[in-house]
Amino acid sequence: MSTSPVMVDIRGVHKSFGPHEVLRGIDLQVRAGEVTVVIGPSGSGKSTLLRAINHLEKLSRGSVSIDGALVGYRRRGNKLYELKEREILRRRTRIGFVFQNFNLFPHLTVLQNITEAPVSALRRPRTEAKERAEALLDRVGLADKADAYPRQLSGGQQQRVAIARALALDPQVLLFDEPTSALDPELVGEVLDVIKDVARAGTTMIVVTHEIGFAREIADTVVFMDDGVIVEQGPPGDVLDHPRQERTKAFLSKVL
Amino acid sequence: MTPTTPVATPSATDAKVDSDAESGANSVAESDGDSAGDSDAPAELRVVPARHYWRWAAGAAVLVLTAQFAHGLVTNPAWEWEVFFRYVTADSVLRAVWVTLQLTVYGTVLGFALGLVLALMRLSRSPLLAGVAWAYVWAFRSIPLIVQLLFWFNLAYLYEELGVGIPFGPVVWSFGTMHLVGAMSAAVIGLALHQAAYAAEILRGGFLAVEPGQLEAAAALGIPRLRQLRRIVLPQAMRSVLPNAANEIVSLFKGTSIVSVMAIGELFYQVQVIYGRNGRVVPLLMVATAWYIVLTTLLSVVQYYVERHFARGADRTPPPTPLQRARAFTRTLKETR
């Protein structure tokens, strides 16, 4: 495992909202094909970190690169130049993002939701995008819902569509921000199954979740964040079962 | 009709009140607060519907007044219906209707196009663009339309020539304003500029109503900026834009009558000309009214279907169109017979 190249390289990332420093120096490397699960108390900066990775939030300091290419900036000498929006958008197509509340486009059908970005951002031919979308829908178990509108689906089904939509760009990294926490308990399983399936296929993933059992099952690395820093990271067997830091112990005793 | 006396069940208290207020057949199941018969199961209490005597009396009065008014319309010779019918489809009137429609369409299309640009400027991250757009809206909402129209009409007096060239430098190409701004184009420019200020605010409101997560999702997918706007934001904004936009178009449509001050042969100007000639003021005002009503009605029908189009995906099951509803109704009639 540890021989595969680094896919996501996060170095010294700081992020402040006004005087409030939310990320206070994050260093994290995720290797290609690995699944990293981020856990931590509410407000610890997990969502902010994910959003910084695909440049939905600008960094205050530090850098993020995907497969060796900086996200959102170009480096020349010792300076980082912020990219134009068009280039940022192009680089984002390599990073899939799955939101807590799905954010499907309600006025487009399920199929149109999935084909929109491949056609408009990657300029794939429409028929090719459609075939790929149908294959992806089949994979997430929703082949019969291609022509439905998102509001006609259950929450679990909507999130599976959102995952298919992210996969349609063939991203190098998939980011999940609490993909199941907006769902009723009985719908959580179907979404986790889809994520597990994607993980098994060897996609590099960073998953923020409160589902500790799920984390243990799919994670190669578990990262515990608190108050804007990484407190502890390692294989799930270490971090979840034999945490070394007091803060990790305290958090786990609350959620387990 | 015979008042019904439904038996109260526990659910009768939250039964929907019949919207037919005049019939007074509301099944209200309120206890009067007396404690007598507390031991009785509510299912066995009889319900006496409330009697709305005053409401019935008011309804009757309104009916009588309406009938009287309609009767007067038909029988009072002062309305001069034969004059109305002579002029309502006269060539000069039809031509005037056409001019009114042209003014409305040009004013709407140009106004909303400029309004879209202004709304985007206002929402852009550039404080300069946002400031200019704000100032435009402020200015054109402050100036009365009629003043603006007269200003454009008299443009040639202010600037005899307009030209294209290097700012503050030599002029490359110029033309006389006399030829540029005839009465009709002055009217269109005035209406469009006025309309743009209102359209900008309506569109901006529509954009703000779109959930921010939508733009975030589009950005995360790397969808190009213009495409985000056209494919993701605009269609969703249309839902809240349309009712207000329809209002604006209707008021512009009737507002075109204001350009009669510029002697443009639109509907209102034309009927004024005719009654100036023959003195039949009332029937000719009715001619104009009838056309305004007919065209506004048409627009309302169009509005209904356009709104329906943009509502797709908003409801789990879209409501049937009036036509579908009518068909379903006749079908059930046939089946029950």
Ligand SMILES: Nc1ncnc2c1ncn2[C@@H]1O[C@H](COP(=O)(O)OP(=O)(O)OP(=O)(O)O)[C@@H](O)[C@H]1O
């Ligand atoms: N745009 C913003 N402006 C100001 N403060 C913000 C902004 N976004 C996030 N924050 C603050 O940053 C902190 C971290 O937020 P973040 O959403 O990253 O937490 P989280 O770990 O994802 O929490 P949760 O588990 O509840 O989702 C919070 O204190 C939040 O109030």
Ligand SMILES: [Mg+2]
């Ligand atoms: Mg979060």
